[in-house]
Amino acid sequence: MTAKDHMARAEHLPNAERFARALLEWYDTHRRDLPWRGTRDPYAIWVSEIMLQQTQVARVAEYFARWMARFPTVQALAEASLDDVLKLWEGLGYYSRARNLHKAAKVIVEERQGRFPRTAAEWQKLPGVGPYTAAAIASIAFGEPVAALDGNLKRVLARVCLVETPINTPEGTRLLHDIAQALVPSQRAGDWNQALMDVGAEICTPRSPRCLLCPVQTHCAAAAHQRQHDLPRRRARGKRPHYLVTAALIWNEAGQLLIAQRPHDKMLGGLWEFPGGKCEAGETLDACLRREIREELGIEIEVGEHLTTVEHAYTHFSITLHAFHCRYVGGEPQALGVADWRWVFPDELDAFAWPSTDAKIIATLRAAQLTAESED
DNA sequence: CAAACGTGGTC
DNA sequence: TGACCAAGTTT
Missing domain, CATH: 1.10.340.30 (Hypothetical protein; domain 2)
Structure with a gap:
């Protein structure tokens, strides 16, 4: 036209x-x-x-x-x-x-x-x-x-x-x-x-x-014409899927955490995160986490205590994100499915840019640390 | 062209 | 609670 x-x-x-x-x-x-x-x-x-x-x-x-x-x-x-x-x-x-x-x-x-x-x-x-x-x-x-x-x-x-x-x-x-x-x-x-x-x-x-x-x-x-309430028209968009997602706080013996940078050409590209990923059908959270970490970083971990759960809605889908403390078991980390990775102490986290979900995990981690300190 | 791409606020 | 919305662009 x-x-x-x-x-x-x-x-x-x-x-x-x-x-x-x-x-x-x-x-x-x-x-x-x-x-x-x-x-x-x-x-x-x-x-x-x-x-x-x-x-x-x-x-x-x-x-x-x-x-x-x-x-x-x-x-x-x-x-x-x-x-x-x-x-x-x-x-x-x-x-x-x-x-x-x-x-x-x-x-x-x-x-x-x-x-x-x-x-x-x-x-x-x-x-x-x-x-x-x-x-x-x-x-x-x-x-x-x-x-x-x-x-x-x-x-x-x-x-x-x-x-x-x-x-x-x-x-x-x-x-x-x-x-x-x-x-x-x-x-x-x-x-x-x-x-x-x-x-x-x-x-x-x-x-x-x-x-x-x-x-x-x-x-x-x-x-x-008293049409201001029903204009403009919009084409309705479809329903968005919901995914179950895991994230790992992988600790080494020095008390450092393993963080990963997301691929630059993907969603949240260039931001840092606690590695993990989408659960497959019938997969346990534990298995999902070990698989994702092996695929993205090529290392073995042991999944430990559950830290927090975050609900989040993106534009085209929503997630329930389960974050777990994990223990580094072995293997040299490699950037297989991530842009970069780093071992960092908890007080170094603020220097990196985080998606809002991971920022919430960090806030929970900080709150838990404060509680632990006050109990000492 | 349809779909992907963030987040926080509102009703 | 979920769907919609906000000074759009890229592939």
Whole structure:
């Protein structure tokens, strides 16, 4: 389907000039005061946009200041180690964002002499920068009139234009992109994008939209037809599987723990963990753990006392993770199914970047150690 | 293109 | 409690 066909189906396209005027007027007095606003530094805007992918503003705010203090320039980031980068990203999720941000910083410094792209098309060539992020940076930092179609714009414009197509489909995305691009003004495109994001975050929310406060309510077809509660439509996603998983706290005679780094091209890539893995059908936790450790590290262990159980939901599946104290029996560890491994004392654990499940195991371990000490 | 990719908060 | 959601990108 062509862009023109899409537009023909958007019967409720508002007048672009009046829509933009109402939106920007509201933005001038109601804009949120966010840490990455008020700068035109492409690096700061880029970092914020990568952090904001699928992540709420309040959460990013916790990480952004710390990041900018540690890596204030693209040169500082390019010179950093991936381990340091992941440690600062720890807990934010979607770690390929951090790996790609680091990779792209090296490209900018080493191949572009430290010069940032100026257009969305150029930005999108960098790893981790897709259509949304490229448009956001180009419009905010360089004033390019391109629509930055994020979840907020999709929701707001689906309501304003009464879009019935599910917004989480390629077709819905194409349609909404065409609508957004038809509406974005040639001046102040960055403010226009951010204004729509603010409206989406604070007024045109997924449930209970506050239409009475909305600056574009008079332009909104959904509000006119009382459809704001059943738009936008989404295609339901399937049910996610649940897995039983084990993790081993393998102690050697020196009182050190064996930790492993996850493969860089896999989920949670580059983060460290207590090794283990998914239980197979009919397998006991004990057998699962010994098998996984043999497969990933080529060593033999003895499974001991149960430490804790962690329930966790990822995007596409959930797990029940059983962590056990284990005794190192023999064999020289090898990086068979892991990127790296290390023997470390418990007080050295904080230097590594952990997935949230393993962070919970460490917290339990610390609590148990404190209890043991107070009993001495 | 569908599926993979994190986490914490909300209803 | 479980399903949904949040400034998406990559393969």
